Amino acid sequence: MKTVEAIKDEEKLLCMKTYLQSRSARDYCLLLLGMNTGIRGNDLLHVHVEDVMNESGHILHYLQSSLYTDPPVFLNDDVRQAIKQCIQEGSLQSTDYLFKSKKTTEPITRQQAYRIINEAAKQADIEGSIGTHTLRKTFGYHAYAKGIAISLIQKRLHHATPAETRQYIGVDRHTSQSIKLDVNL
Template sequence: MKTKQPKILKDFLIYLTTITGKSQRTRKEYEYDLVLFFRFLKAVEDDIPTSQIHTIDISEITIDWIKQLTLEDLYLFMEYCEIQRQNSAAARARKVATLKSFFKYLKGKRRLIEENPADELETPKIGKRAPVYLNLQEAQTFIEATKLQQYSARDYCIIMFFLNLGIRVSELCSLNMHSVQGRNVTVIGKGDKERIVYMNDGCLDALNRYLPQRHLYKGDGVEPLFVSQKGTRFARQSIAKIVKQLNTSTLNREKLTPHKLRHTSATLMYKAGADIRSLQHILGHSSVATTQIYTHIEDEQIQEVMKSNPFNNIIM
């Protein structure tokens, strides 16, 4: 059952997509966080057990009610997310970003509040984790497994697009027939930013194998490049299921997702000599700092670099 939202929340969500260019997925995440935030504070205010939080009506929340909120209310909500909901630091960091964006909108864009309680709200520290990726041999094993799939040409093409183009799963799902022009693929990334990625021989060969077997699209509007056996555009969950099936039958790596294939593509391209700026364009990162996550070097490589230092043999 759809939650009835207060007008101020609806206005903010519209602002997110129409003015700031946030994707529908990001909008839904912000919506989820703010609905939870409002429901939690109403539960505290009305002495309702948090076990019943999903039943709380927030439709009557007004700007006057929001004006009474303080930094302590935000801390209380973050404590609830950490202790009771057991949200990770990354999940809590997203909620902080949501709250900061919402209150900044209320003060800076709408001039509805004089004090921004989220100004001093700190973001939880997130430990840096090396991205999970497949080595070249593992990736080849993964590709080989597509031959055993029911729709082998399609699944082979999907995996080759991930590994050669380094695209996100949402970008792959949104590809259309007209996205491919010769060797170039026009990819629509985060914030509807468009980039053109070149297809190498392996990727082009996979596409040419797939197209003659492509299912007939039964929907309306533009023709998607990848069509399910039901004649519909692929959803992210369906692509994830294909990757999971391949993983289960071969490597059985923990939490191997389509995004990990993107990590694999970027890492192996970097190891093959791709420079950081080229990778930034291929991956569609707005900041090179994000791309640098993929340029991790394994300990063994670091040791070899240190050993090859010309000063290594100079011992006094």
């Protein structure tokens, strides 16, 4: 198995988003949910509509998951909008998988998720190995770059040590980051 890296270039991420958004609400939602939450690939594929939408049809602010409670998985506005479009475009019911296959009632396979992410990366001229873990690593890298404490990222990624998390996201203890802690009251 090849080792994949985080996508550090935000312009390339934007290119991937634009490409997938023009093709499929489901595939775009997969990319956004993966890189904005740090959820494991297999867990991501097994999210049900009822995990992200309440009975009255409103998209929740937090993923309803027993696996991700500390810290809970926040769904930002862009992710929530992508989820809403995915549900509408796919005519999904509350018991359906969010990333439902077009051929069956099951979720898309890991191989299909890999193909989706890989094709978007090719369109963005991203070189190197890309896979489903790329989304998770991208989440961790950008969370760290934006000033989120390594201990919180470690908890989200379910790692044993901060050193494991740093290695996973591709930064070392001595990597200089210009972190801006701005509460903006």
